[in-house]
Amino acid sequence: MTEQSKNRKSIPARTKGAVCALLVLLAAVPAYAKGSADAPGQNTQTAAAGQAKYVFVFIGDGMAMPQISAAEVFATARSSKDINVTRLGFTQFPVSGLTTTYDAGTFITDSASAGTALATGNKTLSGVINMDPGKTKAFKTIAEYAREAGMKIGVISTVTLNHATPASFYAKVPSRSDYYDIAVQLAGSGFDYFAGGALNQPKGKNGDQPDAVELAKARGYTYVNSREAFNALRPGAGKVLAINAVLQDDGAMPYEIDRGPGDLSLADYTRKGIELLSDNPKGFFMMIEGGKVDWACHANDAGASIHDVLAFDEAVRAALGFAQAHPGETLIVITGDHETGGMTLGFAGTQYDTFFDKVALQKKSFIAFNDDILGPYKRDTPLARARLSDLVPAIKDAFGLDYSSLSSFQKEQLEFAFQRSMGNEIERPVAEDQFLLYGGYEPLTVKITQIMNQTAGIGWTSYAHTGVPVPTFALGVHQELFGGYYDNTDIFRKLASAMNLAP
Numbered sequence: 001m002t003e004q005s006k007n008r009k010s011i012p013a014r015t016k017g018a019v020c021a022l023l024v025l026l027a028a029v030p031a032y033a034k035g036s037a038d039a040p041g042q043n044t045q046t047a048a049a050g051q052a053k054y055v056f057v058f059i060g061d062g063m064a065m066p067q068i069s070a071a072e073v074f075a076t077a078r079s080s081k082d083i084n085v086t087r088l089g090f091t092q093f094p095v096s097g098l099t100t101t102y103d104a105g106t107f108i109t110d111s112a113s114a115g116t117a118l119a120t121g122n123k124t125l126s127g128v129i130n131m132d133p134g135k136t137k138a139f140k141t142i143a144e145y146a147r148e149a150g151m152k153i154g155v156i157s158t159v160t161l162n163h164a165t166p167a168s169f170y171a172k173v174p175s176r177s178d179y180y181d182i183a184v185q186l187a188g189s190g191f192d193y194f195a196g197g198a199l200n201q202p203k204g205k206n207g208d209q210p211d212a213v214e215l216a217k218a219r220g221y222t223y224v225n226s227r228e229a230f231n232a233l234r235p236g237a238g239k240v241l242a243i244n245a246v247l248q249d250d251g252a253m254p255y256e257i258d259r260g261p262g263d264l265s266l267a268d269y270t271r272k273g274i275e276l277l278s279d280n281p282k283g284f285f286m287m288i289e290g291g292k293v294d295w296a297c298h299a300n301d302a303g304a305s306i307h308d309v310l311a312f313d314e315a316v317r318a319a320l321g322f323a324q325a326h327p328g329e330t331l332i333v334i335t336g337d338h339e340t341g342g343m344t345l346g347f348a349g350t351q352y353d354t355f356f357d358k359v360a361l362q363k364k365s366f367i368a369f370n371d372d373i374l375g376p377y378k379r380d381t382p383l384a385r386a387r388l389s390d391l392v393p394a395i396k397d398a399f400g401l402d403y404s405s406l407s408s409f410q411k412e413q414l415e416f417a418f419q420r421s422m423g424n425e426i427e428r429p430v431a432e433d434q435f436l437l438y439g440g441y442e443p444l445t446v447k448i449t450q451i452m453n454q455t456a457g458i459g460w461t462s463y464a465h466t467g468v469p470v471p472t473f474a475l476g477v478h479q480e481l482f483g484g485y486y487d488n489t490d491i492f493r494k495l496a497s498a499m500n501l502a503p
């Protein structure tokens with residue numbers, strides 16, 4: 001699929017084709033697993049006949065309705081002007097619910113407390129992973145219960161594998177930034193398949209600890225970090241730690257919009273997980289995170305977010321193919337841990353109109369632009385000789401932003417942000433107005449994506465998370481448990497019920 005998925009022009013075709021394939025698949029799902037006309041909601045936790053033997057939990061980090069809707073409107077705009085929105089695969093699941101995300105200390109959760117809620121059913125404070133607010137008591141995770149019951153366990157993420165969300169399925173630490181402790185706990189987890197981004201600080205904050213990758217190898221993990229070695233993995237490979245060959249942003253996989261031809265995708269890692277774990281008579285539990293939806297939205301980069309949501313949907317489709325082959329035994333749950341950015345469809349300047357075809361002009365994420373264009377320019381250009389006009393062609397190439405078409409107000413904003421970017425970090429004011437304008441990101445790049453997004457009709461209110469509920473979707477055995485309006489801690493109990501685990 002790599003060739004096709006790298007061809008941006010093919011997005012509408014493959015989205016629509018996949019939707020057709022999904023409809024066929026949904027028709028093939030047995031009647032008992034279908035429909036939610038009488039969805040019982042959170043009060044019906046008793047397991048009906050059958051047990052979820054193969055369980056996929058997909059978490060879109062920072063993914064709520066705005067991120068999902070933006071991806072669907074984008075897919076629609078790319079395909080036609082038809083008002084009928086092109087649907088993602090997972091938004092067509094037979095059961096959907098709404099999930100509250102507040103944590104023990106705030107209405108606006110972070111990924112650590114949200115991950116703790118999803119993985120263990122407990123509320124805790126932001127920043128804490130699988131411990132109580134007093135940081136003395138540790139919680140057991142759904143993945144650990146599943147492993148005890150004989151299931152094989154996979155943890156996949158586009159960001160570093162010891163980042164908060166993946167860590168929430170295997171680690172217990174008082175602070176999410178204890179990256180080294182988390183990496184050591186990964187090596188000792190006994191889980192079967194870790195794949196995606198690298199380990200952050202594998203030798204500790206100061207680089208003076210035993211390498212966590214070596215610790216994992218000593219615990220019996222096969223470590224691969226090339227596409228060839230990864231593709232060669234076969235069932236019976238034993239425990240696997242697979243790190244993407246190409247890394248971006250301190251060890252994460254590249255944004256989908258930046259992914260090179262033939263480079264591995266979240267869907268590739270999901271398919272391999274299925275291949276490696278499904279020969280187990282007791283089944284598997286897999287958590288698959290689209291982690292950079294969140295990172296894109298922190299930076300107010302709608303284009304990067306949208307392409308990562310589409311890649312996340314591709315990974316879900318890999319699971320759907322498996323569900324089709326294993327009806328009555330497979331459960332797929334999709335949720336988000338919180339919304340990020342206060343993204344919305346609609347902007348004051350475009351009122352009732354959207355122009356998502358403009359988002360399709362973007363070819364690089366904000367971070368790729370910083371790494372490839374702005375960083376080198378800043379390094380090589382003395383302040384006195386720096387001119388925004390030097391970067392105008394590169395801005396057009398990367399974002400499709402045509403400088404000559406901008407209003408004088410927008411040109412003024414870009415020039416101001418350019419001057420800010422050219423000042424060094426120390427000179428850059430940290431005053432409130434600067435934070436509200438750029439959120440600590442590279443001012444020029446944030447301003448470019450904001451202008452692009454506003455022109456398309458996309459608005460933002462924050463560089464952090466927001467407190468609105470997220471949607472949850474379910475397909476397969478015990479899907480009915482996931483209808484209704486419930487809390488993120490309930491997802492743990494629903495999963496345990498569907499898998500017949502008795503925490």
Ligand SMILES: [Zn+2]
Binds near residue numbers: 061062114165294337
């Ligand atoms: Zn998060």
